[in-house]
Amino acid sequence: MTKHAIHTALLGFLMLVMLCGSAMAGDGCTGCNAGCADCCEFWQDDDGVSNFIEIGVTSSEISDSEDSFNQFGLYPEDWYASGRLNSSDLYCLRSRFEARWQDVSQDTGRAWGRITLWPLVVQSDSTLLSGRAWDAFGTEPALIPSEWGNDRVGLRYHHREFDNMALNYQRLETSHDATTALHDLKVERLGYRWNLDIIGIDTMAQVTQRATTIDTTLPGASGSIEQTRVKLDATLSDELSAYGRINYEKYEYDEQPDSEFAGADLTLGMRYQPDCDWTFGAEYRNSEEPDDNVVSSHVQNMTEYGFSAAYYPGHGNSYEAGYKLRSMDYAKLDMQNGSVFNLLRSSSVVTPADVAPAVSIFSPEYDVIWFDMKQNLSDRLRFKTRFDYEAGSTPGTELVSVGSTSLFFDKQLTRSHGLSWNIDGTNDFDFNLYGQESRNGGRDSSTNMTYAEGVWVHRIDGCSQFSLALRDTRSELDIPGIDDEYSTDDKTYAATYGQTLENHDYSLNFAMSDGSGAENYSQTSAGAEVRFKRYGPLGLRLDWFRRSYDNYPGLDSDAVSIAVDYRIKF
Amino acid sequence: MAARRSLMTILLIAIGVLGWTYVGSAQFFDSLEGMEAPDDVTGVDCSMCHGNAAQEATFAHAPAFEGKCDACHQTTGDGGHGNLVSETRSLCLNCHQDKSEHYPAVTCWTSNCHSDMHGSNIDPYLNPSRQEDYPGFAESTKGAQYVGSNVCLSCHQGHRRDWSKSMHSLTDMGVRPISERGCESCHGPGSNHWGRRAGIGVYSMASSREVDDSCLVCHKSDTYVPDYKNSSHVKECVSCLDCHDPHNQANKHNLRKDPNAMCLSCHESTAVDFAKFSHHPLDNSDPRTGLLCVDCHNPHGGEGREMLTQLKDDICFECHADKQGPFIFEHAGYDPAMGRGCFTCHSAHGSSNPALLNFSGRGTCMECHTDRANHFPAQNCWTSGCHSDHHGSNTDFFFFGN
Numbered sequence: 001m002t003k004h005a006i007h008t009a010l011l012g013f014l015m016l017v018m019l020c021g022s023a024m025a026g027d028g029c030t031g032c033n034a035g036c037a038d039c040c041e042f043w044q045d046d047d048g049v050s051n052f053i054e055i056g057v058t059s060s061e062i063s064d065s066e067d068s069f070n071q072f073g074l075y076p077e078d079w080y081a082s083g084r085l086n087s088s089d090l091y092c093l094r095s096r097f098e099a100r101w102q103d104v105s106q107d108t109g110r111a112w113g114r115i116t117l118w119p120l121v122v123q124s125d126s127t128l129l130s131g132r133a134w135d136a137f138g139t140e141p142a143l144i145p146s147e148w149g150n151d152r153v154g155l156r157y158h159h160r161e162f163d164n165m166a167l168n169y170q171r172l173e174t175s176h177d178a179t180t181a182l183h184d185l186k187v188e189r190l191g192y193r194w195n196l197d198i199i200g201i202d203t204m205a206q207v208t209q210r211a212t213t214i215d216t217t218l219p220g221a222s223g224s225i226e227q228t229r230v231k232l233d234a235t236l237s238d239e240l241s242a243y244g245r246i247n248y249e250k251y252e253y254d255e256q257p258d259s260e261f262a263g264a265d266l267t268l269g270m271r272y273q274p275d276c277d278w279t280f281g282a283e284y285r286n287s288e289e290p291d292d293n294v295v296s297s298h299v300q301n302m303t304e305y306g307f308s309a310a311y312y313p314g315h316g317n318s319y320e321a322g323y324k325l326r327s328m329d330y331a332k333l334d335m336q337n338g339s340v341f342n343l344l345r346s347s348s349v350v351t352p353a354d355v356a357p358a359v360s361i362f363s364p365e366y367d368v369i370w371f372d373m374k375q376n377l378s379d380r381l382r383f384k385t386r387f388d389y390e391a392g393s394t395p396g397t398e399l400v401s402v403g404s405t406s407l408f409f410d411k412q413l414t415r416s417h418g419l420s421w422n423i424d425g426t427n428d429f430d431f432n433l434y435g436q437e438s439r440n441g442g443r444d445s446s447t448n449m450t451y452a453e454g455v456w457v458h459r460i461d462g463c464s465q466f467s468l469a470l471r472d473t474r475s476e477l478d479i480p481g482i483d484d485e486y487s488t489d490d491k492t493y494a495a496t497y498g499q500t501l502e503n504h505d506y507s508l509n510f511a512m513s514d515g516s517g518a519e520n521y522s523q524t525s526a527g528a529e530v531r532f533k534r535y536g537p538l539g540l541r542l543d544w545f546r547r548s549y550d551n552y553p554g555l556d557s558d559a560v561s562i563a564v565d566y567r568i569k570f
Numbered sequence: 571m572a573a574r575r576s577l578m579t580i581l582l583i584a585i586g587v588l589g590w591t592y593v594g595s596a597q598f599f600d601s602l603e604g605m606e607a608p609d610d611v612t613g614v615d616c617s618m619c620h621g622n623a624a625q626e627a628t629f630a631h632a633p634a635f636e637g638k639c640d641a642c643h644q645t646t647g648d649g650g651h652g653n654l655v656s657e658t659r660s661l662c663l664n665c666h667q668d669k670s671e672h673y674p675a676v677t678c679w680t681s682n683c684h685s686d687m688h689g690s691n692i693d694p695y696l697n698p699s700r701q702e703d704y705p706g707f708a709e710s711t712k713g714a715q716y717v718g719s720n721v722c723l724s725c726h727q728g729h730r731r732d733w734s735k736s737m738h739s740l741t742d743m744g745v746r747p748i749s750e751r752g753c754e755s756c757h758g759p760g761s762n763h764w765g766r767r768a769g770i771g772v773y774s775m776a777s778s779r780e781v782d783d784s785c786l787v788c789h790k791s792d793t794y795v796p797d798y799k800n801s802s803h804v805k806e807c808v809s810c811l812d813c814h815d816p817h818n819q820a821n822k823h824n825l826r827k828d829p830n831a832m833c834l835s836c837h838e839s840t841a842v843d844f845a846k847f848s849h850h851p852l853d854n855s856d857p858r859t860g861l862l863c864v865d866c867h868n869p870h871g872g873e874g875r876e877m878l879t880q881l882k883d884d885i886c887f888e889c890h891a892d893k894q895g896p897f898i899f900e901h902a903g904y905d906p907a908m909g910r911g912c913f914t915c916h917s918a919h920g921s922s923n924p925a926l927l928n929f930s931g932r933g934t935c936m937e938c939h940t941d942r943a944n945h946f947p948a949q950n951c952w953t954s955g956c957h958s959d960h961h962g963s964n965t966d967f968f969f970f971g972n
Contacts, residue, residue, distance in 0.1 A: 185891065187891040197790070214892065218892050218964075219964045221892055221894075221895070225894075257898075261896075291896060293896065293898050294900050298905065302907040312805075326907070345967075409909075453839055457838075471839070471842045475929050477937070488923065492842055492845055492846060494845050513845065515922050523846075
C-alpha cells in the first residue's frame with residue numbers, strides 16, 4: 001500500500017513537472033515554423049561516429065519486481081555491435097545482443113553479416129481458469145509456475161551469387177513446474193531463405209527451406225517437420241504478370257501409427273492490367289492435407305478457383321469485387337456406428353484403416369463473394385466498405401454424425417464500413433463499423449459479432465497531438481432454448497497526448513475497458529513519458545495498470561512501473 | 571481504496587490536459603492583447619496593415635500582386651484561419667480549374683507544395699522547397715557531376731551523425747560506381763546544387779510510386795520485399811518514406827519510430843485491440859515476451875490483404891507449435907477450408923475475453939456446437955478438465971485430456 005501511495009504521488013509529481021515544463025517552455029514549439037534546422041540542432045553537437053552506453057532501471061510492482069537494463073553500442077569503422085541486458089529478481093531475465101560486421105573488399109564488392117542473439121528466460125505464473133470456471137469451482141485458481149525461453153540467431157549474407165541469403169535459428173521452450181493440463185514444449189527451428197532475381201526472364205524467385213523439431217509432453221505430437229516453399233513472380237509483358245506458390249511439408253511423428261507423411265499446396269495466378277485503372281486476376285489453388293493418420297472427420301483436399309476485377313480511377317478511389325468457388329473432399333466418420341464408437345473409447349491405437357467402413361466422403365462446395373470499395377466523397381470525407389459472403393451447398397448437418405446437431409455455419413456475412421473525415425486540417429475523425437453474422441440453418445441459430453469505434457485525432461499545432469478512441473464490441477449468441485448469458489458487451493476508451501518541444505518530448509496515454517454481460521470486469525491503464533534531449537538524453541517513464549472483476553475479486557491485479565534511462569556518449 | 575486511486579489518477583490526467591489547454595489558450599490570448607481589428611474592412615487597402623509581399627517577390631501570385639485580396643480572403647466575418655473564402659483546395663480551383671486532378675490533397679498550400687501563396691523569390695510555382703515543377707531526377711540534375719557525400723555533408727550537417735549510423739552509409743564504401751554511392755545514389759549528381767537550392771532530386775513532391783521505384787532500384791531483391799508492388803500498402807499509396815528515414819538509423823531498419831509504434835500510428839483501431847483485457851504482448855507492453863507487428867505481418871507484401879508473413883495458421887504455429895498437428899483426432903471445425911482456422915475461435919490482436927477468444931467461456935464452443943448449451947452448463951468445456959485437448963488429440967476422440 002505504501003508503494004502504491006508513493007507511485008501515485010510520483011505519477012502526480014511527474015505530470016505536474018511536465019505541466020510546469022510546458023507552461024515555462026517559452027521557446028515553445030519550433031519544429032513547425034523554423035524548419036528542420038532547429039529540430040536537428042541537437043544532433044549537430046555530435047562529430048560523427050560516437051560510441052555510447054545507456055543505463056536504466058525499471059521498477060514494477062507486479063510481484064515486487066525490479067527490472068534493470070543496460071545497453072551499449074559500439075561503432076568502430078567496419079563493424080557495429082549493440083546489446084541490451086535485462087534482469088529482474090523474480091520476474092524475468094532477458095538479454096539481447098546484436099552484432100553487425102561489414103567487410104569492404106576491393107576485389108569482391110561487398111560482404112556483410114549480422115548476428116542477433118535474443119535469449120530470454122521468463123519465470124511466470126499462469127492459470128487455466130477463467131473467472132467463470134473459478135466461480136463454478138468456488139475456489140481460488142492455483143497458479144502454475146512456468147518458464148519460457150526464446151533464442152533467435154540470424155545471419156544475412158551478401159556476396160556475389162549468394163546475394164540476399166538469410167539464415168536463421170530459433171529456439172522456443174516452455175516448461176511448467178507441476179504436472180498439469182499445460183503441456184511443456186520445446187521447438188527448434190533452422191531455416192534459410194534465398195532470393196533470386198532471374199533477370200533473363202524477368203522473374204523473382206524466393207526459396208525458403210526450414211527444419212523444425214518439436215518436443216512436447218502432448219502425446220504423439222513430438223517429431224520433426226521439413227518445409228520447402230518456392231515463390232515465383234514473373235513479368236510476362238507490360239500488361240501481364242503471373243505468380244506461383246508451392247509448399248511442401250514432410251512430417252515425421254514417431255509416436256503416430258504412420259510415422260512419415262506429407263502435405264502439399266499449390267497456388268497459381270495471373271494478373272492482367274490493360275491500363276493503370278483496371279486489374280483483372282485469376283487464381284487456382286489446390287491443397288492436399290497430410291491426413292495419413294487422421295481418424296476423425298476431416299478435410300482431405302481442397303480446390304479453389306477464383307477471379308477478381310479491380311478498378312482504380314485514381315485519387316484514392318477504388319472498386320474491387322471477386323468470386324471464388326471452393327470445393328473439397330470431406331471424410332465424415334459415423335460416430336453412431338457402435339463398433340467404431342467402442343473402438344474409439346478403447347485404449348488401443350486406432351488407425352484410419354480401422355474405421356474405414358464407417359467413413360463416407362462428401363464433396364461440399366462453397367461460394368465466396370466479396371466486394372470492396374473506397375470512395376472519396378469530398379476533399380475531406382473518405383468512405384470505405386467491404387462485404388464478404390460465404391454460402392455452402394451442403395447443409396452443415398450432413399457433415400457431422402447422424403444424431404448430432406452441432407454443425408458448421410451454412411452462411412456467413414462479414415461486413416465492415418469506415419468513414420474518415422478530415423474536419424479542418426487539424427482535426428481528423430474515423431468511424432468504423434464491423435459485423436459478422438454466421439447462420440446455422442439446421443439449428444435455426446446464429447452468432448453475431450459487432451463492433452463500432454470512433455477515433456478522433458486533434459493536432460494542436462505541428463508539434464503536439466491529442467487522440468481519443470472509443471470502441472464498443474458486442475458478441476451475441478442467438479440459440480433457441482437458452483438465454484443470452486454468453487453474450488458480451490465491452491467498451492474501450494483510449495486517449496493519448498504527446499508534444500515535441502525543442503528541448504524535450506513527452507507523451508501521456510490512458511486506456512480504460514469496461515466489460516458487461518458474461519464477464520463483468522474493468523481495466524484501466526495510464527502512462528507518462530518524458531525525454532530530455534539535451535541532458536543525456538535522459539528519459540523517464542511511468543506506467544500504471546489495474547484490472548478488476550466485479551464477480552471474482554480474487555483475479556484482480558494491478559501494477560505500477562517506473563523507468564529511468566540515461567545515455568553516456570564517448 | 572483502489573477506486574480512490576483510480577479516481578486520483580484520472581483527476582490528475584484531467585488536470586494536466588486542462589492545464590495545457592489553459593496555458594495554450596492563455597498564451598494565444600496574450601499574443602492578441604492590444605490588437606483590435608474592425609469587423610468589416612470592405613474597401614480598405616489591405617496592404618496598409620499587411621503589406622504586399624507579392625509586389626516585391628520575383629514570382630508573384632497574380633491576384634495578390636494586383637491587390638485582389640478578396641479573391642481568396644473574406645473581408646467580413648470570421649472565415650477561420652486566414653479568413654479564407656474556403657479552407658479546401660476548391661479555393662484554388664476557382665481559377666486553376668485544370669488542376670482538379672493534380673495531387674488531390676486537402677489543400678494546395680498545407681501540402682507543403684504551394685505554401686508561399688502570395689509570392690516567392692525562388693520558385694515560380696510558389697513552392698518554398700522546390701524550384702521546378704517536379705520534372706524527375708534526371709531533369710533536375712541534368713548536366714551535373716558527382717561530387718561525393720562528403721561535399722553534401724559539409725552543408726547538411728544535420729544528417730552527418732545519423733548518416734554514419736545508417737546502413738545506407740555502406741554505399742559510400744568499396745568499389746561501387748560513383749553514381750551508386752552515398753547521397754547521390756538517391757538524389758542524383760550534386761554539382762549543380764552547390765550553393766543554391768535547385769539542381770538536385772528531392773522526394774518531398776514525388777509520388778509514392780516514384781519513391782518506391784527509386785528505393786527498389788537497390789532493394790528489389792531484398793529478402794523481405796519481393797511482393798512489395800502487390801501489397802496493400804502500395805494500393806493505399808503508402809510509400810517507403812512514410813515508414814523509413816533513409817538518413818537515420820536511430821530505430822532499426824531506418825524506421826521513423828519504434829517498429830510497433832510505426833504501425834500503430836496509422837492502424838489506430840488495432841491499437842485499441844491491444845489495450846483490451848487479453849492481447850498478444852507487444853514488445854513494449856509486456857516485459858515477458860515482446861512481439862513485433864512484423865513477426866506476423868510483412869509490411870512489404872505478404873499473404874492476402876493482411877500482408878501476413880505466412881498463411882494464417884502457420885503464423886500461429888511459429889510459437890504455438892504444439893497446436894499444429896496433424897492429430898489423429900482433428901478438430902475439423904477450424905480447418906481453414908471449412909472455417910477460419912485459428913481465428914474461428916480466437917482474435918489475432920486482442921479480445922475482451924480470456925485467451926483472445928471471440929466469445930466468453932463455453933460460448934466459443936457453442937458457435938458450432940449449438941446443441942451443447944445445456945451440457946454440464948456450470949463449467950467451461952476445457953477448464954473443467956474434460957475437453958482440454960480441444961486443439962486436437964492423438965489419444966481421445968472427444969479431446970479429453972490425460
